[in-house]
Amino acid sequence: MLRPTIGCEVHCELKTATKLFCGCKNEFGGEPNTHCCPICSGFPGTMPALNAKAVEYAVRAGLALGCNINRFSKWDRKNYFYPDLPKAWQTSQYDLPLCVGGAVEFEVNGEKKRVRLNRIHLEEDAGKLIHDGGESCVDYNRCGVPLIEIVTEPDMHSAEEVVAFLTELKSVLKYTGVSDVKMQEGSLRCDVNLSMAEDGAPLGTRTETKNLNSFRAVARSVAFEIRRQTEVLESGGIVEQETRRFDDNKGVGYAMRSKEDAHDYRYFPEPDIMPVTFTEADIQRIRSEIPELKGPRVKRYTEKLGLPPYDAQVLTADKAVSDLLDDVIALGCDAKKTSNFIMSEVLRLAKTDGSEDVELLIDAPRLAEIISMQAKGEINNLAAKQLLSAVWGTDASPRKRAEELNLLQSNDxxxxxxxxxxxxxxxxxxxxxxxxxxxxxxxxxxxxxxxxxxxxxxxxxxxxxxxxxxxxxxx
Amino acid sequence: MDVTDLSLGELKAALDSGKVSAVEATQAALNKIERNKNLNNYVTVCGTEALAAAFLADEKRAKGENGALLGVPIAVKDNISTEGIRTTCASKFLKDYVPPYDATVVKKLKDAGAVIVGKTNMDEFAMGSTDETSAFGAVHSAVDAERVPGGSSGGSANTVAAGEVPCALGSDTGGSIRQPASYCGVVGLKPTYSAVSRYGLIAFASSLDQIGTFTRTCDDAYALYRVICGKDKADATSSDIKNITQELNGDVRGKTIGIADEFTKNLDGGVGKRFNAAVDALKAQGAKIKSVSIKSFDTALAVYYVISSAEAASNLSRYDGVKYGARAEGYKDIAELYTKSRTEFFGDEVKRRIMIGNYVLSSGYYDAYYLKASRIRTLIAREYNAALCGCDALICPTAPTVAPKIGAQTDPALTYLSDIYTVPVNITGLPAVSVPFGTSDGLPVGVQIIGKAFDEAGILGIGKALEIAAGGNGNA
The missing domain is CATH 1.10.10.410 (Arc Repressor Mutant, subunit A)
Structure with a gap:
């Protein structure tokens, strides 16, 4: 029977204050071409000044994922023409990336799974093309935003495994604090390499589907490509090595360019950026800056706070949720009450349809106020829910809103x-x-x-x- | 006194003592540039801006302020970015490009009070050895108008040689300062790679490019070098310069100067005579001459053309008609926009280097060309450094011949040979200076002194000894 083999390349934007090579703000959105300067717009004569924080973030992500950190790492130019790439090369890392090895571990259908990482390297993002009425415009705001590219070994065999892998990877990246990992804003993007072969036979010819930016699109494109390659092979055809795109609206993938048309990137060492070296002390320091990760938090929640293991898993799936729980408890609220309220009410509002991103539009002090008002009997359970919805996404004071909405119950x-x-x-x-x-x-x-x-x-x-x-x- | 006859040091003294004002010096320079227009030394003369800067310099001086170059007219090669003043690299592609920022060296010149009179003509994107590849026409040597000034910084060398300005900045990737200095009979210093910030220098080959100086004396070269050198946050490859001395030591007694056997093979008769005379002069002043060997010497040109072309192909990819610079008309799609713009606006020499560069980097050829060249590069650097271990400096001719006639060189491969002595120095990153030492058939001949990393003062000191021997007029 034909079996799929899948590897991923995941691009994740780092949330440094400034871009990789200049002092421009690293911020999503903004009017086109307002977060750029002569350096990130590739003006003649400009040179890159490497952002040390971005290097540290990449190393931090690597350490959290169990990678080995190369003590000597350098940058290379990946040359190709495209209007969103102002220098006509992407500054990336070719043969000496910052991190090598590592793995992501997770469970699928109750079974433990381990996906090995090949490498993580640091590179710059390109700009964006905006096509409008037959005209194309370029927005360089995203040019030079620091990205890490995480490359896996071909260790996955189903859409389910790929999604579970990405879910866990996203969680770890968010815990390290190096990225917001918002798929909707494009700060996490995935390329999927997939081939089919009979069990035990050598790997088949692979195709690469590029730029998938939701778990749903990943799952659907993998399913589509498995079906397509299976049909090709079973009807006696040959799978062409090619780069593909997936149209998530139509649910259809299509070929973009064949092997013959593949870019020759003409990599060579970037002469304008000095290689980076690390001492053992540097690495120890970066390791010490990694915040408490998911595993230790689950342990703390079950052992110290007495939460059920399922609840601990749900509450730690996203770092922001777990941080919120910790902060609200630190403000004096009861752990059980808080965790129940977050699981039943906060997460209901934070998870929007069709998105993997959790968006918490309430801060800890105000959530603590709602929970303590409820605990003190100033509002009842139903009113607490209503009040949360009422202040969600605003900066209104819960008590004031409760008064305005007549939610306070009489204790007179x-x-x-x-x-x-x-x-x-x-x-x-x-x-x-x-x-x-x-x-x-x-x-x-x-x-x-x-x-x-x-x-x-x-x-x-x-x-x-x-x-x-x-x-x-x-x- | 004709103020344009003064060297940088002399002019600075005259300005400081009030014998001449910055406005007078600048006006004299502008007048001479205008008179010599047919030499085609400048792509852009910025007279108004220069006079305004000169006026401010005089005001500052009147208030008792000073600066290392306060009120001194200077020319800047047209591949060094100047805010608000077009910077063309002598290419059709950038003929209307006005940079939004100053190169670090330009900032330093302005901070020191220098008056930039204009942007000098050059080979397109600094690719060439004769200044004939400029989109703005060839430069005619101030020594002999039928001859080339050398290149690629020909305009900068020639404007100093013509006595228009006492000093100029150029850039040197494979000899582009030293070779025209030799052809024009001026002092041309290529500092150690990284000693001067490259930020704002429009890149040709980033691992070889270095900004340097043209002056009439070695003392002037050092004075100007001191202004522009040093660590720059905007150029990660730049170095902190610590060993600055106040005055050059022109005494070569007890100094050991190396000559590689490979240097003197196939030497042109006239140039050979001048070179031998220079060696004799140094010996006569008490220097020891030592024979050394640099076996990789013959490989340097090939290594240079592989590496510099590879980097150039990448550096020049940004000129695509999409952003700054010119855009061809009548395209159907983005690919045609690229093709038409690059076909129309790059000259033949630039296209040749882009093609070589992309070829040596392409998959299947990378190992045989780029990788191999990178390895030999290491070897060449090791040999030059080893040779310098037992010497204070190495000496050789700057160029194998005197300046050729305009249009005489038609075979690019033969033109490349004129850089045989200068190219290996860029490959090693070492500092070198070309100092004029007399003439052959009335045409200037330069001698190249190559030093240890960051020993600019050392090589300029030896250069000063040659100046003394030549008795000021270069005809010892």
Missing amino acids: EGAIKAVFDKVLSDNPSQVADFLSGNDKLRGYFVGQVMRAAGGKANPKIVNELLDRLVKEHKK
């Missing part, structure tokens, strides 16, 4: 008692029934009081009043 015992007494006098027969032992009516009275109080009476107080009524009756 006197006021509640007045309503309570009115309810009792309106329902004499139910009172008698309740006092004779029908405790099921408790809910009825709570409901009546809530209705009369416009939903804002703290049910806890109503319950206390009922308890007292029973006690006094028994006396």
Whole structure:
């Protein structure tokens, strides 16, 4: 039976403050050609000044992924013509990348899986072409943004494995703090190399599908390419070595260029950038700057906070979520309550349709305020949900919003008692029934009081009043 | 006193003592440039800007301020970026290109108070040895208008030789300062690779390019070098220069000067005579001459044309008609835009180097050409450094012949031979200076002194000894 073999090249933008070779801001978006200067626009005579932070970030990512760090690393020019590449070469690393080896480990269908990495190198991103009404314009804002390219060995055999690999890789990269890994903004992009061969036979001819920027597109393009190559081979054809694109809207892949048309990149050492060398002390220092990763956090959540293992996994899948949990707990909230609220409410809002990116539009102090208002009985559970939605994506104060939205429940015992007494006098027969032992009516009275109080009476107080009524009756 | 006859040192003294003003010196330079227009030394003369800068220099001096070059007129090769002043590399591609920034050396010149009078003509993108590949026409030697000034920094050499300005900046990738200095009879210094920032120098071959100076004396060369050298954050390859001395030592007593046997093979008669005379003069002043050997000497030209062309092919890829510079008309798609623009706006010599460069880097040929050349490069550097271990400097002719006539060289491979003595020095990164030492048939002959890394003061000191021997007029 034909079996697919898959390897990936993953490009990840690093979130340094400035670009790789100049002082321009490294920021997504912005008006076209506003984050650029003579250096990143490739003006004649300009020279690159290597951003040391980007080098450290690449090494940090490599260390977190178990790579060996080359003690001597250099840069090379990858030459090709394209309007989004102002120098007509991409500064990259050819034969001496920063990191070699390493692996990503994860579970698929309950089975442990390990994908080996071949290398990680540092390079610059290109600009963007904007096609509009028969005209093409270039935006150089992205030119010179630092990128790491992570190259795997051909260790995967299904779309499921590729997606699981990318999910774990994305998580690790986010934990190291070197990238936002937002697929929607293109800060994580994946090229998939795929070939088919009979089990045990040598690998078949591979194709490369470039620039996939969502897990969904990766999964669908892999499935498409497996099907396509299988059909070609089973009908006696030959798979051509080619570069392909995948149209995610149509769900169809198509050939872009054949092996004959493949670029000859004419790599040679970049004369304008000095090679980088590392001492053992440099590497130790960079290693010490890696933030607490996922594994240790899962352990801490289950052992110290007593969270169920499933919850710990969900809460650590994205670093920002885990950071939020830690910060809210640090502000004095109960761990269990906070984790429940984040899992049920925050994640519901943070995960938008069709995107792998988690977008947290609430900060820890305000989330802590909502959770503590709920804990103190100032708002009820439903109001807490409503309040979270109301402040999500704004910088409004939860307490103020709660007041504006009339979500605060009354804890004024006197006021509640007045309503309570009115309810009792309106329902004499139910009172008698309740006092004779029908405790099921408790809910009825709570409901009546809530209705009369416009939903804002703290049910806890109503319950206390009922308890007292029973006690006094028994006396 | 004709102010244009003064050397840089003399002019600076005259300015400082108030004998002449910066405006007067600048106006004199501009007048002479105008009179010599037919030499075609300049692509752009910036008279208005120069006079404004000169006026400011005089004001500064009146306030008691000073600077190493305050009020001194200087010319800058047209491949060194000047903010607001077009920088063409003598190419049709960049004929209207105005850089948005100053090269680091230009900033340093301005900070020192220098007055930039214009941008000098050159071989297109610094590729050539005669200044005939310029899109703005050939330069005519100030010594003999039928002859070339050498190249590629021919305009800079010639404007100093013609007495228009006391000093000029050039660039040297394989001899482009030293060879025209030799043809024109001026002092041309190529500093150690990395001693002067390349930021803003429009790249030809980045691992070989070096900015340097043209002056009438070795003292002037050192004065100008001191202004432009040093570490620059914008050029990661630049070096901190520590061993700056105040004055050159022209005393060669006890110094050992090496001559490689390979240097004197196939030497042109007239040039050979002048070279031997220079060696005799140094001996007479107390220098020891030592015979050394550089077996890889013959391989240098081939290594140079592989490496420099490879880097040039990459460096010049950015001229594609998409961004700054010229764009051809009448294209159907992006590929045709590239092809038409590059076909129309690059000259033949530039195209030749781009083709060589892409060939030696292409897959299947890389190992045989680029990689092999890189290895021999290491070998050549090792041999020159080994030879320098037992010597203070090496000496050889700067060029195998005197300046040829315009149009005389039609075979590019033969033209390349004129750089046989200068090219290996760029490959090693070492500093070298060409010092005039008399004439052959009335045409200047230069002697090249090659030193240890960062020993600019050392080689210029030996050059000064030759100046003394030549008695100021170069005819010892």
